[in-house]
Amino acid sequence: MTAVIDSLGPAEPGAPAEGGDVTEVASGWRLGLREFFSNKLAVAGLVILVFFVIFCYLGPMVYHANLVTVNLDVVNDPPGAGAPLGNYSDGFDVLGSLMAGGQISLEIGLLAALVAGALGTLWGAVAGLIGGWVDSLMMRIVDVFLALPFLLVVLIIGHRYGATVVNLSLILGIFSWLGPARLVRGEVLTLRVRDFVSAARVMGGSRRHLIYRHLLPNAMGTVIVNITFVIADSILALAALGYLGFGVKYPNTDWGDQISDGTNYLQDGYWWQVYPVAVCLVLLIMSFNMIGDGLRDAVDVRLRKR
Amino acid sequence: MAGYLARRFLTAIVVCLGVTLVSFVMLHIAAPNPGQAALGARASQAAIAAYDKQNGYDRPIPVQFVTYLNHFIHGQLGWSYKFNQSVNALFAEKTPLSAFLTGISLLLAVVIAIPLGIYQAVKRNGMLDAAATTVAFVLYSTPVYLVALILQHIFADQLGWVSANVSQDQSLAGALSDFKDLLLPILSLTAVAVAGFSRYQRSSSLDVLAQDYIRVARAKGLSERLVYTRHLLRNAILPTITLLGLYVPFFIAGNILIEYTFNIDGLGLLFINALTDEDYNILISYTLIGAILTVIGNLIADLALAAADPRIRIA
Numbered sequence: 001m002t003a004v005i006d007s008l009g010p011a012e013p014g015a016p017a018e019g020g021d022v023t024e025v026a027s028g029w030r031l032g033l034r035e036f037f038s039n040k041l042a043v044a045g046l047v048i049l050v051f052f053v054i055f056c057y058l059g060p061m062v063y064h065a066n067l068v069t070v071n072l073d074v075v076n077d078p079p080g081a082g083a084p085l086g087n088y089s090d091g092f093d094v095l096g097s098l099m100a101g102g103q104i105s106l107e108i109g110l111l112a113a114l115v116a117g118a119l120g121t122l123w124g125a126v127a128g129l130i131g132g133w134v135d136s137l138m139m140r141i142v143d144v145f146l147a148l149p150f151l152l153v154v155l156i157i158g159h160r161y162g163a164t165v166v167n168l169s170l171i172l173g174i175f176s177w178l179g180p181a182r183l184v185r186g187e188v189l190t191l192r193v194r195d196f197v198s199a200a201r202v203m204g205g206s207r208r209h210l211i212y213r214h215l216l217p218n219a220m221g222t223v224i225v226n227i228t229f230v231i232a233d234s235i236l237a238l239a240a241l242g243y244l245g246f247g248v249k250y251p252n253t254d255w256g257d258q259i260s261d262g263t264n265y266l267q268d269g270y271w272w273q274v275y276p277v278a279v280c281l282v283l284l285i286m287s288f289n290m291i292g293d294g295l296r297d298a299v300d301v302r303l304r305k306r
Numbered sequence: 307m308a309g310y311l312a313r314r315f316l317t318a319i320v321v322c323l324g325v326t327l328v329s330f331v332m333l334h335i336a337a338p339n340p341g342q343a344a345l346g347a348r349a350s351q352a353a354i355a356a357y358d359k360q361n362g363y364d365r366p367i368p369v370q371f372v373t374y375l376n377h378f379i380h381g382q383l384g385w386s387y388k389f390n391q392s393v394n395a396l397f398a399e400k401t402p403l404s405a406f407l408t409g410i411s412l413l414l415a416v417v418i419a420i421p422l423g424i425y426q427a428v429k430r431n432g433m434l435d436a437a438a439t440t441v442a443f444v445l446y447s448t449p450v451y452l453v454a455l456i457l458q459h460i461f462a463d464q465l466g467w468v469s470a471n472v473s474q475d476q477s478l479a480g481a482l483s484d485f486k487d488l489l490l491p492i493l494s495l496t497a498v499a500v501a502g503f504s505r506y507q508r509s510s511s512l513d514v515l516a517q518d519y520i521r522v523a524r525a526k527g528l529s530e531r532l533v534y535t536r537h538l539l540r541n542a543i544l545p546t547i548t549l550l551g552l553y554v555p556f557f558i559a560g561n562i563l564i565e566y567t568f569n570i571d572g573l574g575l576l577f578i579n580a581l582t583d584e585d586y587n588i589l590i591s592y593t594l595i596g597a598i599l600t601v602i603g604n605l606i607a608d609l610a611l612a613a614a615d616p617r618i619r620i621a
Contacts, residue, residue: 144321156581
């Protein structure tokens with residue numbers, strides 16, 4: 001947008017502009033950000049997310065906990081001195097496990113969403129730009145993958161290949177790119193016939209220029225919104241895998257795994273083995289949903305005000 | 307309309323074929339050695355080779371796929387080595403209970419969420435709307451098994467109103483004789499589904515309420531009740547119909563997680579056990595049936611949408 005304003009600026013430097021002053025116009029991105037930060041829920045979500053990043057990554061530097069050796073003396077200890085949130089049935093510290101599990105959740109969620117975003121953007125952009133039978137074929141492939149029940153597929157593949165953080169992220173990402181692919185294709189299809197893209201084309205813009213300068217930046221808003229939800233879904237899927245016993249392997253630990261361990265003793269009243277990790281999981285998912293909703297409104301408003 | 311239907315059916319069939327191919331290849335990647343899985347880690351190479359030959363696992367993968375497809379189309383889902391029983395028989399045994407749990411949760415969720423969402427939109431920003439929106443937002447971010455665990459802790463462990471152990475009877479009639487104990491699984495699935503549906507229903511109702519035809523309906527003197535039932539409901543329900551089709555994978559996942567949590571002997575638990583045993587034919591049959599149900603769900607949603615929305619019906 002700024003580029004257009006610049007080219008329409010006064011012909012002689014310093015001469016008064018016709019039809020009022022030429023003022024600087026905030027870019028669409030900045031308007032969107034302003035909209036986002038005026039949304040209380042979205043900011044709350046961001047605050048929760050920042051809290052979890054600090055808690056999970058800086059926490060372990062301050063709070064050293066045993067998460068590796070079984071210690072029979074402190075098995076199932078309730079919250080108290082030495083263990084602010086108590087211990088699990090193997091003597092592992094709950095607070096320390098929360099930090100370690102949070103790291104895994106954040107990393108896998110982010111990595112899976114990046115894989116999904118990159119794959120989906122590429123696929124959708126190519127399908128939308130080429131069009132014709134290639135587009136039909138590519139979108140039928142998306143339909144096929146979309147029909148596969150996500151959890152079942154991730155369980156089957158993850159059961160054999162999901163032992164490491166990178167593998168699990170790749171598996172979750174490879175089955176999450178369908179949303180971004182559909183969105184980007186839709187955006188590209190509407191954008192390529194818009195006036196500003198036609199203008200860039202008649203001005204002699206190369207195909208490459210059109211894609212990188214006009215199509216992708218304008219499609220990016222919807223992709224980023226979707227990516228936020230993909231992060232939440234990946235963290236949820238990871239927790240489900242852990243809960244069912246097919247998550248990351250010892251010495252790594254994830255929140256679903258901890259919930260599953262804790263439920264064995266919930267009947268005995270060992271609430272600290274389930275509720276703290278449950279609260280963390282729900283809060284983190286909520287934060288991504290809040291941020292996603294906020295971003296969607298910001299992107300929407302930007303489009304509406306244009 | 308006929309053209310739309312034909313195109314829609316054709317796409318569904320093509321997608322189903324694609325899904326069969328993808329699941330088949332995927333399972334070959336995930337479980338490349340069915341003979342080893344069936345006979346155990348200490349089986350001799352000769353025994354494994356004999357097993358693979360007997361079951362056709364030694365033939366080229368395209369040949370295996372065509373054979374599999376032929377059997378699948380004729381309704382033969384193969385043999386489960388772990389149960390030494392046909393997958394058809396296993397599924398026939400366990401489907402009624404799972405289908406009942408999922409079906410009644412879906413039905414309850416629709417019956418609760420649609421009026422709730424519309425009510426929230428009509429009385430927006432009121433006390434009840436704020437409360438329902440908040441609860442729905444939290445529940446929407448909560449995994450279904452967590453809801454189940456918390457309900458179990460409160461109503462079974464603490465209050466003792468129901469038993470945490472659901473009837474182990476596989477038959478639907480047997481499980482229903484302890485209907486009280488099935489309440490928690492149904493409640494958990496319903497609660498999470500209502501959270502998803504009602505959020506959607508509320509926002510689509512808000513969109514419809516801002517339309518000119520609602521103002522026209524009020525201006526010509528229709529009672530509020532008629533405005534809501536004739537004009538609001540019929541239009542605001544359309545996006546929810548599409549959403550229902552998209553929720554099939556949610557219910558398949560929910561079925562697994564809920565049956566695992568409550569130890570209900572249905573299809574979901576069968577799948578989890580088959581995964582541990584690498585029981586090949588159960589895994590692929592379940593995935594395929596899940597995928598085909600998803601395609602059918604979307605198809606039904608599209609057809610229902612066409613039936614409900616004259617704009618699609620005529621175009």
